[in-house]
Amino acid sequence: MQKDKPILFDRKEQCCGCTACFAVCPKNAITMKPDEEGFMYPNINDEMCIRCYKCITVCPIKNKL
Numbered sequence: 001m002q003k004d005k006p007i008l009f010d011r012k013e014q015c016c017g018c019t020a021c022f023a024v025c026p027k028n029a030i031t032m033k034p035d036e037e038g039f040m041y042p043n044i045n046d047e048m049c050i051r052c053y054k055c056i057t058v059c060p061i062k063n064k065l
């Protein structure tokens, strides 16, 4: 069974747009896209993602606890 695509954020408050996930992705599966206010948020390409979860590991917001 295929693993789930990682969820980088549910709500925008859970992402500061630091681009660390974008930078770390070994498959270049993440693109940064601006929202309607021009703030950049990561978007994962489901086809390209190999579910390595490096993007989750590197995210400063998910790992600040």
Ligand code: SF4
Residues within 6 Å of the ligand: 006, 024, 025, 026, 027, 028, 029, 030, 044, 048, 049, 050, 051, 052, 053, 054, 055, 056
């Ligand atoms: S799980 Fe791995 S391949 Fe998928 S978006 Fe995150 S870093 Fe990229």
Ligand code: SF4
Residues within 6 Å of the ligand: 008, 009, 014, 015, 016, 017, 018, 019, 020, 021, 022, 042, 055, 058, 059, 060, 061, 062
């Ligand atoms: S690493 Fe986390 S905070 Fe940074 S852009 Fe990616 S999801 Fe947002």
